[in-house]
Amino acid sequence: MTTSRPLSWSRPLWLVGGVALGLTAGCFGTEIPPQKPDQSPLAGLPPAKPTSDATKIEDQPNARKPTAPDEKPTADAIARATRTVLQCPQIHTEGPFGEFAVTLVLVETGKIGEARLPAEIADKPIGKCVKKAYESEIIPPWQGSPVNRTVQVTLKKPDAAPATSAKPGK
Numbered sequence: 001m002t003t004s005r006p007l008s009w010s011r012p013l014w015l016v017g018g019v020a021l022g023l024t025a026g027c028f029g030t031e032i033p034p035q036k037p038d039q040s041p042l043a044g045l046p047p048a049k050p051t052s053d054a055t056k057i058e059d060q061p062n063a064r065k066p067t068a069p070d071e072k073p074t075a076d077a078i079a080r081a082t083r084t085v086l087q088c089p090q091i092h093t094e095g096p097f098g099e100f101a102v103t104l105v106l107v108e109t110g111k112i113g114e115a116r117l118p119a120e121i122a123d124k125p126i127g128k129c130v131k132k133a134y135e136s137e138i139i140p141p142w143q144g145s146p147v148n149r150t151v152q153v154t155l156k157k158p159d160a161a162p163a164t165s166a167k168p169g170k
Contacts, residue, residue, distance in 0.1 A: 066142045069106050077137040078104065078151060081112070088129035089155050096121055097157045104134055104149045110141035126155065 089097060100118050107113035115134035121127035130153065 066140075067144045069142050069147055070140045074106065074139045074149075077112075077139045078134075078149065081134045081137045082151060082153065084133040085130050085153055086155075088126050088133065089158050092124070092126040092129055093158055094124070095126060095155075095157065096124065097155045099152060099154045100130075102130065102134065102151045102153050104151060106139060106147045106149060108142050108144055108146065110139055111135075112137050112139065113146060121155075130155075 089095075100121060103116040104112050105114040105116070112134050115131045117127050117131060121130070
């Protein structure tokens with residue numbers, strides 16, 4: 001008959017106690033000494049230099065914003081919005097379609113503040129698409145009063161989808 005050794009609880013108990021003591025020392029026993037004011041990690045480095053010599057208009061003491069919208073960026077923004085507007089009939093196929101004059105109110109904060117649409121499309125889904133496309137564009141800011149621009153937009157009825165034909169069998 002074989003005799004078994006009696007279980008010794010002291011070894012696992014010492015192991016658990018050691019782990020607990022290590023965790024306690026790791027969490028609560030270390031203290032980071034406060035840094036003295038002259039021991040900043042960045043103390044020995046030279047001061048940061050700006051990446052560009054250009055300064056903002058607001059930073060220049062005697063600089064003035066333009067008194068009217070800058071033509072090229074404004075025309076580019078309106079053209080970009082018009083390309084988006086021409087996609088509106090693809091999304092909202094119920095119309096109305098045709099040529100419409102849209103008056104854009106350019107505000108000095110740098111955006112198209114309002115797109116005024118003719119009454120026949122203003123409350124329609126396609127009109128809301130046109131309005132959103134123009135009013136989401138950003139233009140360079142200027143100093144002065146709002147400026148109106150009129151844009152002619154032609155909304156064409158989308159072509160009917162071509163009928164799909166079944167592929168001939170083999």
